[in-house]
Amino acid sequence: MTLTRSLLMTALLASSLSAFAAVTEQVQVLDGYVREVPPTQQISAAFMTLHNDDMSDHKIISATSPAAKTVELHTHTLDEGMMKMRQVPDIAIPAGGDTFLKPGGLHIMLIGLTQELKKDVPISVTIKFEDDSEKTLSLPVKSVMPMQMKH
């Protein structure tokens, strides 16, 4: 009797804990990076894989970075034969699933760079979830070229 009750209590406690845990604790960010850009380029994009450990869906509602004047959530769609980049209100991460931010698709757009993007100098990007909890990431800068320049 007492055992069942204490088990029930534990289960209740666990579920309420997960219900009250900040979304940022339920979402993991993997393989994040910011794309290195040609000199004088004023814009770049951050890419990453988002994993949702939770049993409920979550979403990113905004992002900020000291490296850019404006940060927006964007996606690319292929429409009328053109690659169209558009702002999106949020980026959903399904319960127990992954969302991929990658070239040609969803990305966090850095507009009006305030610092030069250099290899080996990580860029700080803060993502905000639907409950206003935040996660600050330190993302490496990666070149689009798979190989190093040699000439």
Add this chain to the structure above:
Amino acid sequence: MKKAYYLFALVLITFGLVTLFTQPWQEKSSHAVLVSNTAPTGGDFTLTGTRGKVSLHDYAGKIVLLYFGYTTCPDICPTNLGNLSSATRLLSEDERNQVQVMMITVDPERDDQLKMDTYLPYFHPSFQGLTGTPEQIAEIAKRYGAVYQKAALGEGALGYSVDHSAFTYLINAQGKLVEQLPHATTGEEFVAAIRAQLTPK
């Protein structure tokens, strides 16, 4: 003991499926939509490059890879130019001497020659950037089947972006448009397409 094998197999299968569904072919499956139903004719053109007037026929005898893009393009152009850069560096010196990569801007209002000359060498010092009047560029784009239009960019921090088709046009040594390669064609795929055009000596 047997259980461990089953578990291992399960992990392998799961990994395989995950890999399968997260690979770039997902992006590529949408390429078919891009193929236009009327074959573009291509043909000669004259625009402005680093050292003045540049015509396609100046490169007769070379294979030209032509791309339509713009320098403030955040993602699509860097992907394709990065892959063209990889391709260029994968070629032998002899092969490289028979190939010219060029980008025509679809944003002539903002892309002056200085911007083009700052942007393209980042990918490879041999890459040519071409500009012209909006009318000249529109006429050439039409012949090659490239389409583009301005689009508002978010809160206007950057003014606008340009929606554009993202093919790379392969032009043979005789100046004839022979193939259009889709967005995100890899360096290796570009190399294969180039080598198919290079006649063995």
